[in-house]
Amino acid sequence: MGQPVTVRRVADIARRLPATAALLLVLLAVGVASTGLWTPFATSPLHDTVAYGLPALEAGRWWTPLTGTFFVSTPWLYAPIMVGLSGMGYLEFRRGSRVALSYFAGGQLGAVLISSALLWPAALLPWPWAQEQAGALDVGPSPGVIACLAAAVSLLPSPWRLRAWTVLIAVLSVTFLYWGSLNDLEHLIAVAIVLVVDRSLRPQRVPVREQRLIAFVAVCGLGAIDILTYLSPTTGPFGSSDPVSGSWVDVAVNTVIVLTVANGIRRGRRWAWVLLVLYGILNALLLLAVGLLVLIVGLGGVEGSLDLDLTISLASSATWVVALVYLVLVRAAFRARPKAALGDAPAPSVDEVEAELRATGGGTLSWMTTWEGMSYARFGRGIVAFQRRSGVALALGDPLGPDEARAATVRAFIERAENAGLAPCFFSAGEQTRAAVPEGWRSIVVADDTIVDLAGLQFTGKAWGAVRTSLNRAEREGMTFRLSRLADETWGVRQQLRSISESWVGDKGLPEMGFTLGTLHEAADPEVRIALAVSPAGDVDGFLSWLPICGDGRVRGWTLDLMRRRDGGFGPVMEFLIGSSAQHFSAEGADVLSLSGAPLAHEYPVDAGAIADLQQRMAALLEPVYGFASLHRFKQKFHPRYETMYLLYRDEADLTRIGAALTRAFLPHATLRQFAAAGLDLVRPGK
Template identity: 60%
Template structure:
């Protein structure tokens, strides 16, 4: 069978074909549940249960087959849901590494968990350890040791930083389950994970970034908070003792939960105050554990009556031990928690606007570089250039590409990422070019957000069928005496400027939202003396439409091209005014000797190749939804009339967990002044557009 034949199969069929071992094991477990009734009644009440269940008692009785037979049974009907779901790890492992590897991890993990747990409990039962003595008499069924081993092995296949995050969840789950519940299954789960952790060695926390160090502390504090809540609501009985349900006040737990959530959020953002509070909380809990231990030792050494404690004090010692581990960790990575709410970004004092313009004149820039001079932007000086960004919703949102020498771009990118993370911000680059994408650190992601439409100007001629619509618009304008004028705002009369403002205000009023910002300018930006206006004037002196053009600098202060920003037309004016203005501008710039003319990118209007994946599907569906309001697809099709070439623009980000915050930051950057009412109105317009 050829690869082409396989690729034509439905995705579900291809996935199923690559996980046969997982499906067979699931089918055997379900079949056993049907034959012996475990799917609808507790199998642990079945007379067959002692003959197939595994555990230390069965092994000491010589029932050597039980580790195999017990794998295919489940003790309670509702546990089947968790059991079948746990095979997802094995399915992923088999899909990525093959059937043999998946079966090896499953069976070695299952058998090791069973025999190692039996050995551990046998040794523990020899000691005066009530928990070990009780658990050594327990027997169990189920494949959870093998599935936990597969889940742990699957975590090792994930890309950074998800590998460390999933490993932390797995370790947190197994440690908490073992310490505070400590059933035989919990011991087996912990041993299976420990085996894979030792063999696989895919968890390398020493290589984590500042951001990951904060996430580890954030997750650890949440786990400790969850422990406090759970031990309050339900009784526990782990290796270190037991606790009673509702052993503390619910009001106290509620207050503690709020405090922990606030402090954990501060840790995730790298705030110094949250680090200080975490150190104090950890030290306080460790001190409570130490004082309790001293109190018990004193009372017992003096033969005094034991202090009446709520629950087994050993559980308090276990919790204090976890707090001690957190204390050691946050002190170890204390440099990751130095950010303040308005921590500056940059190796030195930020450059002024005049210095930014000077850098653009000296080193040149891309088609969006002049947008760096607009209001609302901040500047970070690196050792090799300048980064232009906006601070929105905890995100350092970079506009386009770094400014400065081309050979220093990678250094600027790396420095800005480090500085942003130390400031507690999420760095990302919006509308970045391929060269910036290539300068990213390993593991960063990219998403196409637009195609920059470039018209090459040298030798430009509007001949042939591809230019028919542009040629027709220019000829029609000539017949109707529509004049083309390339000018600057400051050079126009008060009356012309008033017409420009009226046309622009009418266009904005039709949208129901204020004018967008960030990469979309307004008439305020068009007043810049270096920005040019292309105006279409009717014979009676009315402005039928206008464009604004931003300069694109090459090296040594030479303008090598122009970027389209504003496009506005008067209602009832000359029909093909935009084709006329853009075509006439192209001729004008070409005659001046410019190299390129950028028509800018239409967001969410990228032409994806077949099979581009889920991001392409999502972008296309989102573009269809937004079309009634912003017309991105229509704008993209309009620009195709000018036969451009395309340069991809990217959103560059560290990982998918940041996309929600980045989406919020982009919304506030593009619409910083929009109100909730205006957003709601735009949403209603989207709904109406979907129904039409």
């Protein structure tokens, strides 16, 4: 059963990718006919007749650039060529057979002919490598395959296009400079042809963050290559070297520079860029000076005069010159000022933020942006509330201000954060903000906001039985509901609330959470209302805090923040408080009641990604401590509708920093000892 299915799949692929399939079949057929599939073709008497290179063209064998394409020199090379054909297949799938064949033929013939044209005059110089390669013959389709692979890279979406180009060019350049042969020269020329044809490598047009990331990876790679090539033999254009030869001083200097500036480059610091550019210029001058001497007296004469093996030093200098070209092209990306204001000056005050909320409204979490610890970035009428944590500009909720300014505000905040060397992201943002972020940004659900519509709210029917029962029981037991403000309550009541809250915190082993979860300090805001459940004896059995939701120039609803109950008090106190609050706010004319989204309590699909895995791990850790999942289930008793809240971020490369930023934002005052104690508490019997 399995074999016919496999055959059908292969046949289907061959029909969809006829050019790639035909080339594969020809290569295999020629390999069988020439025995090249199991014996080295380089030893065959036919080799010199079909192989391409400068000697073949000088001898008048004009057909060799075509015939040599379909032979492979050694059997093990068939495997990487077959893998490389996947690039041609992708190119053919995206752009058609004619385009794929054009890139293959153009890359193959162009690389073979141009390399011969370059080696012909180079062999006249006192350059042993050029003289050796000018007399070499080669076979194989690898230049054309590399050309197709490069053309396929140009079809990738941003930011993966630049990343793939960087890897491809880096691998081919390093291979050529340190271990280069005729085949490696042809590969570089094939890639150069593709770059000239489609001009898809434009590092200046990618986001600033991406330019810095590529520079960081390149600098780290150069440091690793210097160490690797110092320890291993090389056979490249600059000569051959034995293991542990060359100048260890050069390797040490390069390593120190990499360790010094790598993190600065990643963060876009100007000083790091200047240092690398100066070092690149020194390498370019060294390469130029030694190159002139080599042309005059030859490499052996220079090394004999200086009593020094220049092979690795020159190759290293060449790689640093390539890095210098890239750094100059993207120089505008290295002007980060990490402590610079992210918005227009002056930054808005808390009073101005509150005024904007009242004027243009906001979401269910918007009042949290007025809490301590928030910073503000203004862009015209738009305002973004955020925190700087672990190199992340962590924005809370949606931008404030008119809806028509939201997209421009989001883009401006992202641009300013990236210029400052920060990773921008939005936590608990809504659909409008999700639609406003740049193309290619990732999103994942972090919570479901639970909204209860108050218009015509009646606790009737079987569905509301639990809430109705709690209200009736409270009436029988003499419980009193009171809605007020913290400052209006007596000293005795405030002390009871503090005692209940401190008792709740003391049982957790971790301090009260922040960011989207308030404390009594935030509840003291005169705009925040407190719902109290008071027993016949005058004891407060539980309390809630409600944050205003502004809109249409008025308070259009309320968001639940604090939920605290006294141990041993009235059983269904929370159902009683929320139900009574909903009735009261409905009578006042409010439109909605948000029971807020329980953080870390969303159920993710299996393919949700790394940040979902991080949040699920945090939820598992903190559930016995904070009970987010049980809180989420409790809110379902009020039959809310749900509005999705997202974490919006650039891509997976930011997740490590975002995870650290969220941890510090939610638990800004937690110590390592408290984290450890909470972890131990989870594994105790009965927990």
